[in-house]
Structures are given as C-alpha cells and as structure tokens.
Amino acid sequence: MTPESTLDRDFYTVAELARRWSLSEMTITRMIAAGQIESVKIGRARRIPREAAASYAAKLRDGVA
Numbered sequence: 001m002t003p004e005s006t007l008d009r010d011f012y013t014v015a016e017l018a019r020r021w022s023l024s025e026m027t028i029t030r031m032i033a034a035g036q037i038e039s040v041k042i043g044r045a046r047r048i049p050r051e052a053a054a055s056y057a058a059k060l061r062d063g064v065a
Contacts, residue, residue: 011040011047020053031056 009016014032018025028048032039038052 010050011042012050012053014046014048017048017053 012020014025014028017023018028021028028037031037032046032048037048037056039046039048041047
C-alpha cells in the first residue's frame with residue numbers, strides 16, 4: 001500500500017504509521033505501550049485510529065507531547 005492510499009483509512013497498522021512518520025515499528029510499539037498513542041485491538045491485530053495519530057501529531061506541533 002502506498003503512503004498516499006493510507007490517508008483515507010480509519011485505522012493504521014503499526015508498520016503503516018511507522019513508514020508515514022519515518023520511525024521504526026519498535027518506536028511506534030513503544031509509544032503505544034507507554035500510552036502516548038491510543039490503539040485498539042481488532043482480533044489479534046493492533047491498529048491505531050486515524051484520529052489518535054492526528055491527535056498525537058497535533059500535540060507534537062503544540063509542544064505538549
């Protein structure tokens with residue numbers, strides 16, 4: 001899946017968000033474990049809601065995170 005096609009999705013995988021933010025999957029996983037980014041489990045899969053990713057990015061822009 002190309003980065004452009006992930007823009008209209010409701011949820012990101014850890015790998016998709018890592019690619020989008022140019023971070024490692026482990027960094028995203030650690031951020032989830034630390035409670036910095038909200039995530040949900042769908043079956044056995046971990047997903048990050050688009051709104052949660054946008055909210056965290058906004059906190060970074062505002063210097064809150």
